[in-house]
Amino acid sequence: MNSQNISKNESSISVEAGNRYIVYNIINNMPGIRYMELKRLTGLSYGTLTYHLTMLERESKIRVVRSSRKSRYYPNMIGEIDIDIIDCVRSEICRGILLLILREGKVTLDMLVKRIQRAKTTLKYHIDRLRAKRLIEKERVGRFVFYYVKDRRMIERITMLINWIYSTQL
CATH class of the missing domain: 1.10.10.10 (Winged helix-like DNA-binding domain superfamily/Winged helix DNA-binding domain)
Known part of the structure; x- marks a missing residue:
């Protein structure tokens, strides 16, 4: 029973990392992408996508530029100009x-x-x-x-x- 819990946890971690990797790659290939476009391309739920975006931002892998009407996501390597x-x-x-x-x-x-x-x-x-x-x-x-x-x-x-x-x- 204990080994089943471990393998279940490992598989959820790899799926989680896989989803984050997909989100990160899309942002790298489509800098300036907006949330809804990212959601449509990944097929992730709102909560899951928000979680991965938050984690990528905390890890300083992406930058989020928020304005009053929209948020755009960029790879961290891109400068202000x-x-x-x-x-x-x-x-x-x-x-x-x-x-x-x-x-x-x-x-x-x-x-x-x-x-x-x-x-x-x-x-x-x-x-x-x-x-x-x-x-x-x-x-x-x-x-x-x-x-x-x-x-x-x-x-x-x-x-x-x-x-x-x-x-x-x-």
Whole structure:
């Protein structure tokens, strides 16, 4: 009877470690993933997933970035600026703005409206997010306002992270 309890405990530990390993690998391959997406991919219950996320955070294997509306999970090795970039890149509209700026160099709000086909107010909201994170700059020339990425290293970093995130998810 005692040996059955030991083997039962050992198997639950290996399943627990296996689930944690799966959660950790998904976060490594999909930095910036949100809770519900993680739950859907793992098939774990809310309590089990929360437990493993808490343990991974306590073990300093992952970082959790919490905002008022959402939590995103990142591998611990990712720095603050990369977290800001990934957070924006995971938004389809922000990603579209960044890709257009990277392709064109400088863009106006009207150009973004035509290419991305979203309302000016929506694009302005996302532009303000990108500016607040210092990913893009604003320049006024006469009556036109241009948006661009100022730093060449930032351009390379954004490009690298977009390629990395979307190559690991294919």
